[in-house]
Amino acid sequence: MTPKKGVCKYYKGLIFSNGICTNGINVRELVGGNFFGWLSRTPCKKAHGSEVSPCDKYVEPSGKDIAEHKILMKKEEVQWAKQRKI
Numbered sequence: 840m841t842p843k844k845g846v847c848k849y850y851k852g853l854i855f856s857n858g859i860c861t862n863g864i865n866v867r868e869l870v871g872g873n874f875f876g877w878l879s880r881t882p883c884k885k886a887h888g889s890e891v892s893p894c895d896k897y898v899e900p901s902g903k904d905i906a907e908h909k910i911l912m913k914k915e916e917v918q919w920a921k922q923r924k925i
Contacts, residue, residue, distance in 0.1 A: 842905050846884050846900070848901075849898065850884070853878060853881065882894045
């Protein structure tokens with residue numbers, strides 16, 4: 840997941856990670872279980888306006904985090920393009 844303002848820097852998507860963020864927080868437990876709509880209750884994204892207590896591990900990504908991710912994505916894009924030409 841692309842780091843961006845308003846989304847915890849440890850949030851990398853939760854569906855395929857069994858609801859555990861990269862900081863080791865079990866978000867499914869934090870929001871009260873695996874009930875329908877649990878992703879919309881996570882405190883990982885400020886836009887959710889979650890009623891769940893904020894996660895004490897929430898960290899807003901810095902401008903440096905965002906810039907580093909953009910550089911990494913550009914390098915991967917260039918590498919992918921080179922491989923496609925083979």
